[in-house]
Amino acid sequence: MDSYVAGPARTSAVRRPGGALAPWATQVLEFQHLLKNHQYGDAGMKSTRPELSRRERQVMNALYAAGEATVSELLAQMVDPPSYSSVRATLRVLEEKGHVEHAADGRRYLYRPTVEPEKARRAALAEVVRTHFDGSAEDAAAALLRMSDGGLPQDTVARLMAEIELARKEGR
Secondary structure: OOOOEEEOOOEOOEEOOOOOEOHHHHHHHHHHHHHOOOOOOOOOOOOOOOOOOHHHHHHHHHHHHHOOEOHHHHHHHEOOOOOHHHHHHHHHHHHHHOOEEEEEEOOEEEEEEOOOHHHHHHHHHHHHHHHHOOOOHHHHHHHHHHHOOOOOOHHHHHHHHHHHHHHHHOOO
């Protein structure tokens, strides 16, 4: 496979085979609009990446769920997908904006996001905390815990406690 060429991608609601929503893709993509004026590394810094349109977010959601995909594979994941040529045009725009890159694989192109899902999740969450919780990670964490259905499993509580202890040791 050839090396990747930087480029942009759109996001939308995506479903995995069988109709299930990709668990992390929905969260990343729903919050991506919050990143429109921020860099993917450090929330709060102005971005050189332009804001995404609704269609661009739709394509990006499908691309994050797939990790890497052809236009046909993206179309298969999208709910109420646009035309093939519309997705291709959107991917071209997303490449120009720096959100997607592609590589030739025989006669087809494979597209992938230029931002790793973990970085996108962190930046989106930082923006949500800044915007909706006045920068308080504590308030955001408390709100998330209140949203959980029923009690948390013991292994989840142990993992959260370990993260809290690590943050204390690191002075966060």
